[in-house]
Amino acid sequence: MYKKEILLIIKKFLMIILLLVSLDFLIGLGLDNRLKKAPIQNTYGKINYAIDKIKDSTIIMGSSRALHHYVPSLLSDKYSTSCFNMGFDGQSLIFQYGIFKLILKHHTPKTVIWDLFPVDVVSYNQQDYDKLSVFAPYYGKHDEIDDLILKKGYFEQIKLFSSAYRYNSISSLILLNSFRKSDFNSFSCGYIPLNGKMLNSDNKVEYNLIKIDHFKLNLLKNIISICKRKTINLIFCFSPDYINNENVSLNQASQIITKIMQENKVTYIDSKNWNNHFSNKNLFKDPIHLNHEGAEIYSKLLYDTLSKISK
Amino acid sequence: MLFNSFSFLLFFVIVTTLYYIIPYKPRLFLLLGASCFFYMLFVPEYIIILFVTILIDYIAGIYIEKHQNHKKKKKLYLIISILATCLVLFIFKYYNFFIENFLIASHKIGFEPNIKIINMILPIGLSFHTFQSLSYVIEVYRGNQKTEKNFLIYSIYVMFYPQLVAGPIERPQNIIHQFKIPHQFNKDNIVLGLRQMLWGFFMKVVIADRLSLYVDAVYNNPDNHHGLSIIIATLFFSIQIYCDFAGYSNIAIGSAKVMGFDLMKNFNRPYFSFSVSEFWSRWHISLSTWFRDYLYIPLGGSKNGKIHHLRNLLITFLISGLWHGANWTFIVWGGLNGLYLIFEIILNKNKTKNILSYAITMSLIVLSWLFFRATDLSTANTLLKNMTIIDLNIYIGDIHTLLYSLLGISILFIVEFLEERKKISTLKISSNAKIRYTYYVIIIFCILLFGVFDESQFIYFQF
Numbered sequence: 001m002y003k004k005e006i007l008l009i010i011k012k013f014l015m016i017i018l019l020l021v022s023l024d025f026l027i028g029l030g031l032d033n034r035l036k037k038a039p040i041q042n043t044y045g046k047i048n049y050a051i052d053k054i055k056d057s058t059i060i061m062g063s064s065r066a067l068h069h070y071v072p073s074l075l076s077d078k079y080s081t082s083c084f085n086m087g088f089d090g091q092s093l094i095f096q097y098g099i100f101k102l103i104l105k106h107h108t109p110k111t112v113i114w115d116l117f118p119v120d121v122v123s124y125n126q127q128d129y130d131k132l133s134v135f136a137p138y139y140g141k142h143d144e145i146d147d148l149i150l151k152k153g154y155f156e157q158i159k160l161f162s163s164a165y166r167y168n169s170i171s172s173l174i175l176l177n178s179f180r181k182s183d184f185n186s187f188s189c190g191y192i193p194l195n196g197k198m199l200n201s202d203n204k205v206e207y208n209l210i211k212i213d214h215f216k217l218n219l220l221k222n223i224i225s226i227c228k229r230k231t232i233n234l235i236f237c238f239s240p241d242y243i244n245n246e247n248v249s250l251n252q253a254s255q256i257i258t259k260i261m262q263e264n265k266v267t268y269i270d271s272k273n274w275n276n277h278f279s280n281k282n283l284f285k286d287p288i289h290l291n292h293e294g295a296e297i298y299s300k301l302l303y304d305t306l307s308k309i310s311k
Numbered sequence: 312m313l314f315n316s317f318s319f320l321l322f323f324v325i326v327t328t329l330y331y332i333i334p335y336k337p338r339l340f341l342l343l344g345a346s347c348f349f350y351m352l353f354v355p356e357y358i359i360i361l362f363v364t365i366l367i368d369y370i371a372g373i374y375i376e377k378h379q380n381h382k383k384k385k386k387l388y389l390i391i392s393i394l395a396t397c398l399v400l401f402i403f404k405y406y407n408f409f410i411e412n413f414l415i416a417s418h419k420i421g422f423e424p425n426i427k428i429i430n431m432i433l434p435i436g437l438s439f440h441t442f443q444s445l446s447y448v449i450e451v452y453r454g455n456q457k458t459e460k461n462f463l464i465y466s467i468y469v470m471f472y473p474q475l476v477a478g479p480i481e482r483p484q485n486i487i488h489q490f491k492i493p494h495q496f497n498k499d500n501i502v503l504g505l506r507q508m509l510w511g512f513f514m515k516v517v518i519a520d521r522l523s524l525y526v527d528a529v530y531n532n533p534d535n536h537h538g539l540s541i542i543i544a545t546l547f548f549s550i551q552i553y554c555d556f557a558g559y560s561n562i563a564i565g566s567a568k569v570m571g572f573d574l575m576k577n578f579n580r581p582y583f584s585f586s587v588s589e590f591w592s593r594w595h596i597s598l599s600t601w602f603r604d605y606l607y608i609p610l611g612g613s614k615n616g617k618i619h620h621l622r623n624l625l626i627t628f629l630i631s632g633l634w635h636g637a638n639w640t641f642i643v644w645g646g647l648n649g650l651y652l653i654f655e656i657i658l659n660k661n662k663t664k665n666i667l668s669y670a671i672t673m674s675l676i677v678l679s680w681l682f683f684r685a686t687d688l689s690t691a692n693t694l695l696k697n698m699t700i701i702d703l704n705i706y707i708g709d710i711h712t713l714l715y716s717l718l719g720i721s722i723l724f725i726v727e728f729l730e731e732r733k734k735i736s737t738l739k740i741s742s743n744a745k746i747r748y749t750y751y752v753i754i755i756f757c758i759l760l761f762g763v764f765d766e767s768q769f770i771y772f773q774f
Contacts, residue, residue, distance in 0.1 A: 005498045130765040155317040164759035
């Protein structure tokens with residue numbers, strides 16, 4: 001009697017699984033189709049651009065500090081070629097590395113300017129891995145990022161079998177945005193200006209370097225070795241911030257990154273040397289982000305510095 | 312290991328499969344082993360503390376029953392057991408709170424004692440299994456429960472993994488005998504249990520965790536939000552806490568049901584209440600009945616005059632508030648609810664059922680949740696003040712998060728309305744396979760598409 005009941009349960013369970021798998025496949029198919037139509041202003045439009053469209057000679061990489069600090073039109077004059085800002089809000093070096101690999105699959109830029117915030121690179125933060133879920137819709141389509149996505153957690157590979165799961169929390173974003181047109185004119189080659197000034201004069205930001213993330217440091221070294229191999233002119237930049245408080249963790253992280261730069265003989269530009277230009281808090285939106293005015297000043301200074309280096 | 316994690320699903324499948332494969336006696340070892348494994352995933356060393364308290368209560372139970380005819384000795388063993396159990400609770404949960412307030416009070420009178428706060432992690436489920444243990448010794452003392460001489464069964468009673476972390480807080484009369492039944496594989500139990508777990512996952516990951524994104528954004532920045540934004544965040548928190556708690560309870564009850572165990576119902580659609588007293592008969596039933604039976608009634612309950620009745624109510628709710636957390640905000644929350652009940656009794660308004668009574672009840676309950684969620688009294692004060700500032704700019708945050716939240720809340724409301732008004736139990740759903748399968752598909756895809764599984768959701772949330 002129990003055998004019959006067990007068989008009945010298994011039969012019903014299999015029917016439900018079959019139904020779910022079929023619907024899951026259809027949902028995935030539909031959302032994959034809409035994902036391709038994401039406008040360039042949208043995160044996914046920008047990732048799509050990186051995957052198969054980007055042909056710019058100079059590419060700016062990094063997190064929100066890259067996104068809001070580097071004005072491509074000011075930098076492109078230096079190399080008399082096109083420049084695109086591939087910075088992404090809230091994303092760590094792991095994500096940036098994934099984007100870099102996606103770009104390299106079809107295009108080798110001449111120059112890469114990579115913005116680093118040392119403590120973000122050095123410090124372990126589980127959120128950096130959780131945020132790799134942004135790549136989830138692309139899982140199984142690009143080897144370059146599949147391994148990175150799985151870094152999120154032990155069971156990620158099983159969860160990603162589901163197409164619906166890959167679009168977790170973004171299905172409406174993908175659907176609604178896919179009906180908008182890409183607006184290259186107002187997009188400023190990937191750069192997003194920040195408007196406004198720091199309201200709060202409290203510019204103390206606390207960072208705690210509890211655990212070093214060796215995976216991210218290895219990725220940093222990988223970036224350096226890839227660029228050497230492909231003769232890409234790689235320049236690391238530590239763009240300005242308005243953090244006034246002494247912070248042991250910040251100093252420790254800076255030392256680790258600087259050591260890697262020196263050991264690998266990589267060009268790096270530390271804006272701390274330009275303190276007299278960025279001691280005005282009106283150039284900042286918040287302690288770690290320049291506003292548009294600050295970004296323009298910084299981009300021009302960077303242009304001048306890069307010009308001197310190349311002479 | 313959180314209930315809403317893949318590792319729990321794997322753990323549950325393995326334990327349940329083994330449970331039905333192996334014979335009855337080894338099953339008990341399986342249940343205990345699984346519960347120990349579950350507990351030790353948090354802080355392994357704490358298992359020693361748990362077993363010491365289990366041993367104390369187990370021995371106390373034996374001695375209480377042995378001295379049933381010696382009132383003083385019986386009472387002594389009860390007191391020893393209660394003190395030992397409560398001491399563990401006090402040290403881990405309330406010691407720092409007590410010391411901090413003692414130091415503040417001492418400082419005010421110019422006295423600076425040299426007492427330090429201890430940094431320690433709160434053992435998982437401490438408040439729950441403590442109360443479950445206390446329930447056992449008290450029932451043995453009262454003669455309502457025979458001593459459980461089988462140490463294995465008693466240990467499972469205290470640390471049965473489905474209810475270990477967040478209840479329901481079971482009574483020994485309800486559960487202990489169930490561990491002695493060699494449950495057979497039962498299709499209905501499996502289906503009902505899985506269905507309840509599915510609903511619990513939906514409540515937790517689709518509604519509760521999604522709403523927390525908005526609530527945290529407002530409550531963690533009280534100075535930057537006013538008026539409607541705070542009201543909306545507080546309303547959202549009312550639903551968040553319900554779905555979080557009831558979701559966990561549903562997963563616990565469902566996972567126990569799959570193995571053939573019937574745990575008590577813990578929530579009964581509390582937001583369909585027309586009075587505060589009705590709310591408290593539907594909210595966290597296992598805890599509110601625990602406080603009724605072991606604190607309110609021993610204090611005298613509603614006997615000995617109205618003043619004593621109201622006093623006993625207030626004391627019970629103040630302690631209930633403190634049980635929830637070592638912070639003045641919880642005490643205020645508990646006290647507020649106690650006062651609501653007192654006024655209801657005085658005004659004799661607990662039986663009125665109309666739209667006005669519903670609106671008043673919900674407003675009072677939602678207001679009290681503000682204190683529950685605020686990190687401290689100062690934040691609560693700021694939120695209350697800012698709530699009264701008229702500000703037409705409502706904080707939206709991420710529109711998609713709001714969309715998913717509203718979708719989840721709509722489904723919740725439809726399901727609970729059907730259960731409350733139409734008496735349709737979604738757990739028993741329909742004999743029509745198409746309706747059942749449609750329900751499963753909708754809920755599962757809602758979980759996959761809209762559930763919050765990690766902290767990466769913050770990237771979709773613009774501050």
